Amino acid sequence: MTNMRSSFTRGWWFLAPGLLLMTLIVSVPLFMAFRYSIHRVFLYRFDDQAFVGLANYLRAFRDPLYINALKTTVLFTLGCLVLSIVLGLLVAFMLSSRQVRLRPTWLALFLVPFVVTPVVAGIAWRFFMWQQEFGVINSILGAFGGPSPYWLLDRETALAAAIVSNSWHLTPLAILVFYAALTTIPDELFKAARTDGAGPIQLLWYIVLPMLRPHMLFISIILITSAFREFDMIWSLTGGGPGRATTVLSIFAYDRGIANQDMGMGNSIAFSMFIIMAVAAWIYITVYRRVLEHEE
Numbered sequence: 001m002t003n004m005r006s007s008f009t010r011g012w013w014f015l016a017p018g019l020l021l022m023t024l025i026v027s028v029p030l031f032m033a034f035r036y037s038i039h040r041v042f043l044y045r046f047d048d049q050a051f052v053g054l055a056n057y058l059r060a061f062r063d064p065l066y067i068n069a070l071k072t073t074v075l076f077t078l079g080c081l082v083l084s085i086v087l088g089l090l091v092a093f094m095l096s097s098r099q100v101r102l103r104p105t106w107l108a109l110f111l112v113p114f115v116v117t118p119v120v121a122g123i124a125w126r127f128f129m130w131q132q133e134f135g136v137i138n139s140i141l142g143a144f145g146g147p148s149p150y151w152l153l154d155r156e157t158a159l160a161a162a163i164v165s166n167s168w169h170l171t172p173l174a175i176l177v178f179y180a181a182l183t184t185i186p187d188e189l190f191k192a193a194r195t196d197g198a199g200p201i202q203l204l205w206y207i208v209l210p211m212l213r214p215h216m217l218f219i220s221i222i223l224i225t226s227a228f229r230e231f232d233m234i235w236s237l238t239g240g241g242p243g244r245a246t247t248v249l250s251i252f253a254y255d256r257g258i259a260n261q262d263m264g265m266g267n268s269i270a271f272s273m274f275i276i277m278a279v280a281a282w283i284y285i286t287v288y289r290r291v292l293e294h295e296e
Helices: 002-037 055-062 064-095 103-115 118-129 136-143 158-182 187-195 200-211 213-228 232-237 249-259 263-295
Strands: 039-042 045-051
Touching (some): 002 263, 039 263, 055 263, 064 200, 064 249, 213 263, 232 249, 249 263
Antiparallel strands (some): 039 045
């Protein structure tokens, strides 16, 4: 019994340094953010603090700009989630086909956007893809006689452009997860379905999607948390504009905390983002466990 207990705890001793370091890296900034959120504190004047309780949170929730930023964040997150899931699923499904040649090369090419930093990706999309006169998007539209809109300068199209750009950055992660999951589906299922006359659409709808349900939930929570806190991509694309069309909560927190030097307000916005994501993660984990139990 002693040997079994020793062998069980030995692994935790190896994990303890990394777990301790990770706990400190996460908990210390989180505690500082919460502390500042309940104090009146301004940038460059951290010595002059006054406890205000939940006053900063009440100011934030009563601010129409906060509500607008929250709505924009939800739209941006949902748009990135749907687009990344759909594109990732379709690309992974095509790559898993036996007719595809040079599969490792194609897979490596599709994973390139994920290793590009969001700032670099945002700048590239801003000057090479969405640029009004010489951008790739407008050049393609112009070749078919279409319009040449100012994608990033129009309130009606700026958020959609930001969603597409960020989805380009997140889709490779969905491709990787879905492709790995597709390799676990027995070939006998596809052979039997093809024998019954099923085409690619039927295979995707009746076999692939039901089998990938747990993996879709898993990748969804990762995509949601990534898109919900996105700052770099949007800032390098639009800076939160035009107007406040792309001002998500992360940019709004920066605006209040750094630009306006109100660190109490900025940290209350940032901590509210943490609370929202914690609740969303808890709901997703609960659903994910139930799905796994149902599959078993």
